[in-house]
Amino acid sequence: MTVDRKCQYSSPWSSTTRSPSDRSTSAGPVSTPAPAPAPAPAPASFPGLQPSHQVEEPHSRVDMVHMQLLHHYMTNASLYPLFENCMKDIVINVALREPYVMYSLLAISAHHLSIFRPEQQQFYRHLAIRLQTEGLSIFNSIDVSFYGDSVEKRIPAFIFSSLIGIHALCDMLLHRDTDPDSAIAGFLKYMSLHRGMLTVMHGYWDELKKSELRVLFEELVPQWFSLTSEGRDCDDIRKRLTAAGLGTDELEDALHAVDLIQCVLDAKPNAESRAYILCSWVAMLRPAFVPMLENARPEALAVLAYYFLAMHHCRGLWMMGDAGQHFLTLLAEHFRGGEWYAWQALSPSTPLTTARRTVPMARNFVVTRPQEADAPRIAEIHLAAMDANPLLHAQFPASESLKSLQQFLEADTAEQLRDPSSGVLIARDPETGVIAGFAKWNSPSHPEEVKLESGSLRDLEGCRREFLDRYVSLAEEARKRCFGDQPCYCISFVCTDPAYQGQGVGTLLTRKVLELAKTDGLQVYLESTDVAIPMYQKLGFRVIDEFQMKIPGLTSDEITVSYREVCMVWQPGSMT
Structure with a gap:
């Protein structure tokens, strides 16, 4: 060959x-x-x-x-x-x-x-x-x-x-x-x-x-593909394909291509399976569907639009970025006029008509210091952004304990904001004024007196102290290994409302902290989960250490999940 x-x-x-x-x-x-x-x-x-x-x-x-x-x-x-x-x-x-x-x-x-x-x-x-x-x-x-x-x-x-x-x-x-x-x-x-x-x-x-x-x-393959597609995102294209007069093999193979895409849109597969499906999708296409794509038949290109929507859904993968949004926009232009354009124009749930509505567009978020009245919104974003983190649910497993945590975070943030020199910034949506995300940090000029997880947070009802204390111990040990007593900026949280993720909020807020650190000529240190590593690396951070701990899974009390965070550092002069 x-x-x-x-x-x-x-x-x-x-x-x-x-x-x-x-x-x-x-x-x-x-x-x-x-x-x-x-x-x-x-x-x-x-x-x-x-x-x-x-x-x-x-x-x-x-x-x-x-x-x-x-x-x-x-x-x-x-x-x-x-x-x-x-x-x-x-x-x-x-x-x-x-x-x-x-x-x-x-x-x-x-x-x-x-x-x-x-x-x-x-x-x-x-x-x-x-x-x-x-x-x-x-x-x-x-x-x-x-x-x-x-x-x-x-x-x-x-x-x-x-x-x-x-x-x-x-x-x-x-x-x-x-x-x-x-x-x-x-x-x-x-x-x-x-x-x-x-x-x-x-x-x-x-x-x-x-x-x-x-x-x-x-x-691996059985693990990745053990789930059946259950979501309704692709219902429109399934109905359209069924009514398009395709041959039996063409219809079956086109629907198989759609099923693979729906597995990604379901958000149920893990990160490995989503990456594998997206990168291997063309290799997994069945024979009757391939010539439909090669001949740019509108039915096949409509399926391709959903593939690009799934690509946007996984835009956090390093090779994807905003490519899904780009190709969706081009396909919308390609379909302008004709039967398939009329179909997508009438259906609000297709990716072609909703490319600019459902695919978030970057905005010029306004970064400012928050007011004390913003503390409830910051606490709300904190929990929403951290909801996907399994450590949060190991430390606060019950809904009642999470409500107590949100009240604690609200009070703690309000207290921080009473100090005009504390390290807190927010990013507001310029169109609505809604806070989209926040960043918190400490520095030599404003050191953190007590680490959040080491304070009275431990006394909240429903808190599982063993996982909170273990995390604090590992994080402090890693911090000492990496920096010892050297002065630095330490970013504690960069959180974005899930509704605004993928629009550059976290990057914008982190850049503002880096600018402050650069003015002081100091390094910046943070601990990150794997999902945020690419964003920080783009800003010039590099991985220097890591720590791991065993925690329970989301559906079991058995301690079977390996939780990991990496320690990253940014040097003044790094590309940001």
């Missing part, structure tokens, strides 16, 4: 056709020049996989940049949930055997760094292009006949198909066409590439499930 991508870099493997074993003993990653190269202009056809100009010939050696990329892949939690830890180890082991897999792995890492290190964005994007193109060049040099009937030899090809699918998806999402037809063509090229990579596995899927990848097929 050959991927229809021409490598425009000269390659030490391009002159001969090799077997996988030949390659495995002779190939090494390319060398990357020390200065950041100029970025390759995006080709008109498909960005990312076809650099449009010649660059210096690569060398068959490993340099420190490659070591950095490999270390980043292995240690950076925000790169996941594309693979769980067990899959991460398998990918690493395969990559160490097969250079084309290693190139693709390093390309994903470079893509990730291009997002979270914006000051080096051009360097890392160009590097991702080079690495992925080299991987494709090596893969295209393989004579598949060397595989014979060996499933083990096909495992690297399967891993490579997953990695290159993610890389191609990242490229498609980053390349922001403003013309609807060009955007649709770009998506279809991505789909062709991702699905084409899997043809080498044709006829070997049952055997693959018995290989070292069995953990994926026996444990």
